[in-house]
Amino acid sequence: MKNKTNNALPDTTVVLGLLEANQGVTFTFKQLANKLEAHSKPAKIALGNVLEELVRNGRIILTSHEQFMATPQYEYVEGVVDFVNPRFAFIICEGREEDIKIDAEHLHAALDGDKVRVRLYKAGRRSRQEGEVDEILERRRHEFVGRLEINRRLAFVVPDTRKMHVDIFIPSEGIGQAQHGDKVIVKVMDFGNDIRNPEGVVTEILGKAGENNAEMHSILAEFGLPARFEENVDAEANAISTELPAEEIARRRDFRKVTTFTIDPIDAKDFDDAISLRTLENGNWEVGVHIADVSHYVRPNTVLEAEAYRRATSVYLVDRVVPMLPEKLSNELCSLRPHEDKFTFSAVFELDKNARVKDQWFGRTVIHSDRRFTYEEAQEILETGEGDFAKEVLLLNELAHKLREERFRKGSIGFETPEVRFKLDETGKPLAVIPKVRKDAHKLVEDFMLLANKKVAEFVFNQKKDRPKNTMVYRVHDAPDPQKMQTFSNFVKKFGYKLSVEEGHISDSLNSLIADVEGKPEQDALQSLAVRTMAKARYTIENIGHFGLAFKHYTHFTSPIRRYPDVMVHRLLQHYLDGGQPADAVLLEMQCRHSSDMERRASEAERASIKYKQVEFMRMQEEGRIFDGVISGISEWGVYVEITETKCEGMVRFGDLSDDHYEYDKENYRAIGLHKKRILAFGDKVQVRVKNTDLDKRTIDLEFAGTSQMPARAKTSGGGNDRGGRKHRR
Incomplete structure (x- = not known):
């Protein structure tokens, strides 16, 4: 005895409901017809019409293999771009504990500080939430400061800010009176796309790169601060x-x-x-x-x-x-x-x-x-x-x-x-x-x-x-985040100090810690870390008191x-x-x-001017001179060392160390050699020499020396502050 055929014709609601109930699954036409019992010729024609309409409206996708699937349902969030390095950025979302990681190629021309709409990827096996920029909602800035580089065919401005990882193309008519090597302000007219650099015009010449007045004016312009009063x-x-x-x-x-x-x-x-x-x-x-x-x-x-x-x-x-x-x-x-x-x-x-x-x-x-x-x-x-x-x-x-x-x-x-x-x-x-x-x-x-x-x-x-x-x-100052305080408490314990994180005892405990570390090598580093655990003071009409x-x-x-x-x-x-x-x-x-x-x-401009002078000062020191220092920070890329005599901070990059391959142990503020198990820990005394200085980026690259000597790998072209290859897309 034959099965009865379903006489009802497939409609939009039924077809879409089936596909959306099977997110990520593809179906051939025949499979859909069988699922929906659309065996008669009219039913198959109706199914074909429904599928064609849903594809046309973007509700479903027709793959290259002639299969159908529901358009993926993504979660979207809004946030601000923190473009930390040339390879990826983080999106900082208000009210979200963990930032969203986005690979540089998925930023789609978004720059540091821009407000964006982000499509979140399904977590899968990823250790943290990742995503892709879906729309740029608001540009943080349209003007940038940098050094003009001109060759016979092209002109680019290399921005000063370390979080701008593409150069800005300047067409010949946009150069004006500026010369090669000038510090300039450039206004971006076109922000480009995945394959094309931003394009802009020079609006102001600040002076020759390296001249004090030009550099100080460029720092003010970088942070959007005025240098003079209007008449x-x-x-x-x-x-x-x-x-x-x-x-x-x-x-x-x-x-x-x-x-x-x-x-x-x-x-x-x-x-x-x-x-x-x-x-x-x-x-x-x-x-x-x-x-x-x-x-x-x-x-x-x-x-x-x-x-x-x-x-x-x-x-x-x-x-x-x-x-x-x-x-x-x-x-x-x-x-x-x-x-x-x-x-x-x-x-x-x-x-x-x-x-x-x-x-x-x-x-x-x-x-x-x-x-x-x-x-x-x-x-x-x-x-x-x-x-x-x-x-x-x-x-x-x-x-x-x-x-x-x-x-x-x-x-x-x-x-x-x-x-x-x-x-x-x-x-x-x-x-x-x-x-x-x-x-x-x-x-x-x-x-x-x-x-x-x-x-x-x-x-x-x-x-x-x-x-x-x-x-x-x-002027208010909120109490510190309990999780940050617990992390800091666990860390200082490794130095033999105790920090209570119980409510009502934090202030006394911090003051005891400050007294205990006074005069110790780790004093400055631990106090800086303690400050970082604190909330930022701010202005508001809501009186919550001043914790500090x-x-x-x-x-x-x-x-x-x-x-x-x-x-x-x-x-x-x-x-x-x-x-x-x-x-x-x-x-x-x-x-x-x-x-x-x-x-x-x-405050950021003040720190930038201090950093510039520190880099300039270290550049003037005798080549090969060895300095005593303390490891003041650790990241995925290397260890930061603060030179004791000058309070200047630079980085020893893991990529320059040939004795071992080092991995960053974030929880314990240290790096560990995978084979020899040498530990580079926060607060360690070390000796270093200057390897490279970059005034434009205000960075100092260091290498271990003296009692901290490690065989350094050969320098890569472009010096220690090469930014992973700047992007000249034109």
Whole structure:
């Protein structure tokens, strides 16, 4: 007896349902007909029509072998490209713990920092999630800085940034007056594709590569930071009168007869803050923290206001300051120079002998600084007990010590990350790298600035008891990620140290660790790692406190000449002192985000300028000289070594070591030779010599030497910083 034939004709829903239920499986027409019992001629014709329509609409795929399958269902995410090396990039997605790895050929012309839509691959046997760029949603930048290379047929700009792994083609008409070897800014007109380089035109010539001024300007341009003020900005600043109107003085609290002085770096010109001191009748002390009243001069809806907001911060490179405000304001009108009357915004405290705050006052003032101290001059007074205003300086230092002790008792963390400065000749060449040393004079000023910042934040937060609370700009620092802290705790254990990660004990435990490592070879490296486990401080209207300082409320009030958030805080404080209602939260949060972003850029530019001078300095050293160093980091490519004498960091690449093949042991911060089992571990003392320096990329390649000697492989063409072969696709 024959089976009955299904008389129903196949439709779209049935066919698509079958294929989608079998994701990744291919079917011939005959197999589908059998599955759907489409045996009659009309049924087969209907099936053919349905399949043709589904293929045409992209719902299913017809393979080269005449088989049908459902179009794969991918998961899509959005994120930002971190183009770590020429071979692959990571996509950083907000809210996703692990970044997505994408091979360079699957970026499809996306560049570092671009916002992209990514199609995720099925995990399969891959150790981490991988994917492919499906769409570029937003380009991070259209301008790049680099060195122009011209030959007879082609011109390219080799970008300075290490995360740009393709050169930019410049057609002959886009070169302008630029010459071979010039540092230039190039605007990308066409971002290219998988087989074609980006194409651009030269918009500005910065100078010859290697010249100090050209290199510093190129660093500013690389991070999107302005190098100069437009004429209209300077004009508005220059039009402001230097006179202090009598009617304005009358509205302010007058501190001109109170002993007042500033303590700043020897080369500073923008004196943001001054400290006053006098003894009260009850035996307590009145300490005034007087801050330049920038908001008196920089008013809303002006050119100066727009420029201050755009810049959001001053930028400190190794040889210059690029100010947030024009020189007329930053170095003259607002700067609290000695023997001049100045308008200030002040936080005034009554302190007892234990530096406890018994009373406080906030408001606009006028001061007259009696003395401008450098840190060195103030430190000499602290060490000798002699000098101008010695009694006041010594007393302030005594109070500062008590403030500091109380802060640490409550959980403040005492990180002292190593910093360097340079002795430069008249052309900007580095003659020496000098580690910065923070002494009591620095800490004295810092402690009173911290007190003012904390108390201003507390005052605004507590002023309004009911809801909605006063909107305020806070400087916040979140608690560290528990997983990162556990990893760090496990690591320091290998050095014989103990770090508790229990909530409520982290700060004390970190301070104990900092004390224990002081003076040890691993001190700088471990402190740097500890800092990396911390969250980044930022600006926001959401008060979550400051973990590193152990303050429940904290803001930035004390540096309005160089930080826009401080200008915002001054305006908000005066607004609430005048009885104003909570300010616009949406606008303030937007301004906070912008300020945090500009702070990050300025910090990156500062580090880049330091790194450039370090590379330049090491390039000038005697060839073959052996340096003592410490392994300060380890990656898949090699070990980082910080040279003890100069604090310069370079890399010994695994590819240059011929004694063994080394594998990166990420969990234990070390590399192990597969055959001889030699271990290169974080914190190890080593000796190295300079193998290669690359000023454009600001990198130093090192090789082991002396007691750390290893036979090095022959150098590859292009030097130690060859980027895996730059891509010239034209």
